[in-house]
Amino acid sequence: MVTTPDRRVRRTRRALLDALLALMADKPFDAITVADVIDRADVGRSTFYNHYTDKAGLLADGLAAFRAAVEQPACGPAAGRLLPHSLNVFSHVHAHQPLARALFAGPAGAPVLHQAQAVLADVVRADLPSDPHEMLAVPTEALVGFVTGAYLSLLRWWLDSDTGNTPQEVDRMFRALVVPGVRAAARPAVAPHAGAARTASGGTGAATARA
Amino acid sequence: MVTTPDRRVRRTRRALLDALLALMADKPFDAITVADVIDRADVGRSTFYNHYTDKAGLLADGLAAFRAAVEQPACGPAAGRLLPHSLNVFSHVHAHQPLARALFAGPAGAPVLHQAQAVLADVVRADLPSDPHEMLAVPTEALVGFVTGAYLSLLRWWLDSDTGNTPQEVDRMFRALVVPGVRAAARPAVAPHAGAARTASGGTGAATARA
DNA sequence: CCGATTATGGACACGCTGTTCAGAAACAGC
DNA sequence: GCTGTTTCTGAACAGCGTGTCCATAATCGG
Numbered sequence: 001m002v003t004t005p006d007r008r009v010r011r012t013r014r015a016l017l018d019a020l021l022a023l024m025a026d027k028p029f030d031a032i033t034v035a036d037v038i039d040r041a042d043v044g045r046s047t048f049y050n051h052y053t054d055k056a057g058l059l060a061d062g063l064a065a066f067r068a069a070v071e072q073p074a075c076g077p078a079a080g081r082l083l084p085h086s087l088n089v090f091s092h093v094h095a096h097q098p099l100a101r102a103l104f105a106g107p108a109g110a111p112v113l114h115q116a117q118a119v120l121a122d123v124v125r126a127d128l129p130s131d132p133h134e135m136l137a138v139p140t141e142a143l144v145g146f147v148t149g150a151y152l153s154l155l156r157w158w159l160d161s162d163t164g165n166t167p168q169e170v171d172r173m174f175r176a177l178v179v180p181g182v183r184a185a186a187r188p189a190v191a192p193h194a195g196a197a198r199t200a201s202g203g204t205g206a207a208t209a210r211a
Numbered sequence: 212m213v214t215t216p217d218r219r220v221r222r223t224r225r226a227l228l229d230a231l232l233a234l235m236a237d238k239p240f241d242a243i244t245v246a247d248v249i250d251r252a253d254v255g256r257s258t259f260y261n262h263y264t265d266k267a268g269l270l271a272d273g274l275a276a277f278r279a280a281v282e283q284p285a286c287g288p289a290a291g292r293l294l295p296h297s298l299n300v301f302s303h304v305h306a307h308q309p310l311a312r313a314l315f316a317g318p319a320g321a322p323v324l325h326q327a328q329a330v331l332a333d334v335v336r337a338d339l340p341s342d343p344h345e346m347l348a349v350p351t352e353a354l355v356g357f358v359t360g361a362y363l364s365l366l367r368w369w370l371d372s373d374t375g376n377t378p379q380e381v382d383r384m385f386r387a388l389v390v391p392g393v394r395a396a397a398r399p400a401v402a403p404h405a406g407a408a409r410t411a412s413g414g415t416g417a418a419t420a421r422a
Numbered sequence: 423c424c425g426a427t428t429a430t431g432g433a434c435a436c437g438c439t440g441t442t443c444a445g446a447a448a449c450a451g452c
Numbered sequence: 453g454c455t456g457t458t459t460c461t462g463a464a465c466a467g468c469g470t471g472t473c474c475a476t477a478a479t480c481g482g
Contacts, residue, residue, distance in 0.1 A: 008428055008479065028321055030241055033469060044430040049471065110239055110321040138384045142368040146388050149360030157353040173349045173396070177357050180391035185384070219448065219459055244438060255461045260440065 015041040017062055024102035029109030056111055062099055067119045083127045086174055090167040105159035121148045138185035150178045226252040231269055235313035240320030273310055278330045293390055294338045301378040316370035332359045349396035361389045
């Protein structure tokens with residue numbers, strides 16, 4: 001069960017997924033027809049529907065692989081940090097470029113983006129301190145959305161731009177942009193009367209005494 | 212041309228757009244058929260194609276309205292701030308809820324999201340200091356993507372959650388999350404030679420947190 | 423080598439798209 | 453109110469993508 005026994009099955013599925021990913025580099029997912037996929041994969045139409053009920057079913061296979069890769073425990077040096085999986089995300093995207101490129105870069109298409117976003121959101125939710133006070137300056141779910149959006153935007157920029165940045169460099173940019181805001185949001189809400197105007201002029205908080 | 216002369220035309224177009232927006236509250240854009248729209252709008256099929264070549268054409272009308280509303284000069288008190296249009300965005304979203312809800316909340320669909328995102332990205336690009344040094348810690352386009360993503364995530368959260376937050380409150384959250392990161396990113400890049408060797412350990416110069 | 427599983431091509435009904443056209447309805451101006 | 457113009461309407465049409473079915477051929481594991 002873990003590994004499909006029959007070689008034909010593995011061969012067919014791999015061919016279909018590869019074809020889909022290759023096509024996703026050009027067209028958005030919704031514009032790709034089953035005919036396109038089986039044509040490029042050299043697979044009969046009936047065969048496709050023997051394995052998947054849908055285009056989406058095929059894509060789900062790819063997404064599951066991505067999720068499994070990203071969710072494994074954070075690498076060594078990032079243990080105690082604020083968003084421990086960040087480098088993990090960028091590293092695995094780097095390692096699985098064709099899949100990641102199909103998921104995040106170019107014209108993604110609605111279902112793809114939605115699902116890929118959900119994977120990232122789960123990672124973020126697990127990485128964020130589980131709202132100990134529940135009285136933050138920004139509600140937890142909004143925070144999750146913010147961080148997820150930052151992942152998405154950085155990934156898109158990275159995969160679309162031709163600059164050959166390393167995962168480490170992108171991770172550094174990501175953290176520079178996100179961490180200060182998360183720290184600010186994780187503080188208990190500012191007093192609504194006294195310090196309302198203060199937020200605009202807030203220093204970049206070089207040292208947030210977290211003791 | 213500014214105002215379509217014939218009343219029938221205005222009536223028809225308005226009915227079609229309203230129908231589309233209403234339907235977008237339930238289904239993603241791609242799942243809505245022309246038949247759905249004209250059925251709800253009580254309009255003949257030929258009539259639809261007399262005005263628009265496409266579902267997308269109809270939506271474009273809505274997007275143009277949104278863009279026009281958001282791009283007008285920033286309101287008074289936000290003059291000299293870092294992202295002067297931020298409150299503008301949230302205020303106009305609040306004022307045009309049905310449209311905004313269709314564009315940002317719920318299952319949006321690929322073309323909608325892409326275009327709405329482009330509108331926001333243009334606003335952000337105009338709001339960001341036009342890279343005076345060009346040697347920032349984060350490339351300008353990545354920064355634009357980051358801020359745009361933050362807009363999107365906050366808007367989605369706001370429109371999806373039932374908490375009746377005011378535009379001002381959401382704007383405050385937005386700025387608390389985004390401004391510190393933008394300030395950090397807008398600093399000239401860390402000295403490339405001195406500190407570059409230990410890049411692998413991550414952490415920007417400013418925010419190396421020790422747990 | 424053989425029985426079981428999988429791949430294949432072709433045909434089918436269905437739904438959505440975008441176009442065309444002749445006639446009915448609503449409009450603006452006098 | 454009348455008239456010429458513009459717009460709406462319903463129905464029909466070809467084209468394409470979807471998902472299903474089935475008998476047959478190819479490939480697998482043992």
